Amino acid sequence: MAAGDSVLIGLVEEALSMHVDSEWHEAKLYTPFFKDQAQLYEFADCLAVQTFLRMAQLPVQTKQRPNTEFISPTGEMPVLQIGSILIPGFSGIVDLVRKKEAGLSSHLTEVHKADMAAQIAVIDNILRRVEMYVVWIHDETYSRVTSTRFGSVYKWPLSRVLPALKRREMREKLGSIDWANKSLVEVMEAADKAFRCLSSHLGTQDYVMGSRVTEVDALLFGHLFAILTTRLPTMELSNALRKYPNLVEYCERVENEYFKK
Numbered sequence: 001m002a003a004g005d006s007v008l009i010g011l012v013e014e015a016l017s018m019h020v021d022s023e024w025h026e027a028k029l030y031t032p033f034f035k036d037q038a039q040l041y042e043f044a045d046c047l048a049v050q051t052f053l054r055m056a057q058l059p060v061q062t063k064q065r066p067n068t069e070f071i072s073p074t075g076e077m078p079v080l081q082i083g084s085i086l087i088p089g090f091s092g093i094v095d096l097v098r099k100k101e102a103g104l105s106s107h108l109t110e111v112h113k114a115d116m117a118a119q120i121a122v123i124d125n126i127l128r129r130v131e132m133y134v135v136w137i138h139d140e141t142y143s144r145v146t147s148t149r150f151g152s153v154y155k156w157p158l159s160r161v162l163p164a165l166k167r168r169e170m171r172e173k174l175g176s177i178d179w180a181n182k183s184l185v186e187v188m189e190a191a192d193k194a195f196r197c198l199s200s201h202l203g204t205q206d207y208v209m210g211s212r213v214t215e216v217d218a219l220l221f222g223h224l225f226a227i228l229t230t231r232l233p234t235m236e237l238s239n240a241l242r243k244y245p246n247l248v249e250y251c252e253r254v255e256n257e258y259f260k261k
Contacts, residue, residue: 024100027060028081029053030068036152037066040230041131041223046078048090048222054258055213056102066153094215105214116209119201119216126194127223129179130237133187136170137180140233184236191240199244206253217254224251 031046032038038046053060060080065071072079076089080096087096097103105113135146150166151159174180179187198220202208208216227241228251242248 024058024082027058029060029062030065030071030077030079030081031062032068032077033064033066033153037149039131039135039146039149040226040232041128041135042077043230044128044131044223044226045076045090046222047225048219049078049080049093051221051254051258052090052094052097052104052215052218055104055218056097058097058102090219103215104212104217105209107212108209108214112209116214116216119198119208120219122194122197123216123219123223126190129174129177130187130191130194131223131227132170132174133179133182134232134234134237136167137174137182138184138234142167144233184234188236188240191237192243195241195244195247199247202246202250204246207250221251221254224248225255 029046029049032042034043034046050060050062068077068079069075071086072088073086074088074092076092078088078093080087080093082096087093094103098105105116108116134141136142146167147160147163150163154162171180182190198208205211207213208220224241224247227238228248230238232238
């Protein structure tokens with residue numbers, strides 16, 4: 001871990017500890033523009049946080065901003081603002097809520113918490129990387145969708161230059177974990193493995209950990225919904241998901257419960 005990263009993580013942890021007992025007053029959630037700017041995995045993460053806060057019955061004002069990535073102390077999105085403190089990313093926001101004793105998994109045993117962490121790892125370490133690969137590495141998706149969306153908030157020539165620079169950055173990031181040089185076939189095999197694991201664990205339960213929602217339900221819903229509703233030049237990821245009817249039905253059930261009411 002780089003020294004700069006550890007400093008940022010320390011600042012976030014300090015902010016969490018300082019605001020455990022503070023009032024949830026005029027909380028704001030900053031996201032990129034969903035319609036024109038957010039990439040697949042960013043939309044999924046932002047929707048996951050919105051869902052989690054609804055499940056925890058914590059009101060928040062969502063504000064779409066073109067520079068959310070730069071508002072974030074770590075570059076993670078979305079960003080929750082409580083007073084003058086900014087908390088980035090799904091895990092950071094979940095940690096804050098848990099420390100405020102408003103989390104969703106306090107009823108779980110330690111064994112079940114470890115099981116939940118394993119399901120979260122499948123989403124973060126496989127499914128999210130699949131989404132990032134499709135967005136930044138798959139040539140047709142990058143040229144027809146990604147570069148336009150990323151550059152939409154900038155004027156020319158930045159609208160052409162910055163997407164290319166971001167693609168180089170993402171190639172290096174995915175390359176560091178041996179994902180950049182995978183073929184699309186290999187990536188879809190990884191996606192299918194993740195869906196199969198999640199589908200098997202869910203089974204016929206209402207929610208991932210049983211009859212009550214937990215943090216993993218918010219994260220899973222965010223990614224499933226984003227995959228099912230985002231139009232891309234290659235629909236292989238969406239088609240792979242649709243092979244698991246219980247995941248599709250689960251996504252529809254959570255949407256009806258927390259958004260259509």
